[in-house]
Amino acid sequence: MPIEEILDQLDELIDRSWSLPLTGGRCVVDADKVRELLDDVRLNLPTEIRQAQSIVADRTAIVEEAKKEAKENKEDKTSSRGCEYVGYRSHLFGAL
Numbered sequence: 001m002p003i004e005e006i007l008d009q010l011d012e013l014i015d016r017s018w019s020l021p022l023t024g025g026r027c028v029v030d031a032d033k034v035r036e037l038l039d040d041v042r043l044n045l046p047t048e049i050r051q052a053q054s055i056v057a058d059r060t061a062i063v064e065e066a067k068k069e070a071k072e073n074k075e076d077k078t079s080s081r082g083c084e085y086v087g088y089r090s091h092l093f094g095a096l
Contacts, residue, residue: 003048006040013037 013034017027 001040001044003041003044006037006044010034010037 013029014027017029019025019027
């Protein structure tokens with residue numbers, strides 16, 4: 001079960017709990033049910049953390065590849081401009 005659903009169940013458990021008067025909002029909850037839900041969170045947390053780490057790694061790889069391609073494109077444009085300039089210059093000097 002996804003962690004969001006487990007947290008929603010914990011929230012519902014608190015909403016359905018009995019409030020204790022004169023305690024500043026404290027309430028009585030089923031401790032066994034809370035522990036069960038917390039155990040579910042602990043079981044599901046590593047999976048979601050691995051998924052998040054995988055997403056971050058993929059994003060990093062994509063960004064690095066984009067930077068590399070941008071640099072190569074910039075170098076290609078710079079080198080091809082230089083060749084055009086040399087060719088144009090040779091053409092001018094050849095006419096003299």
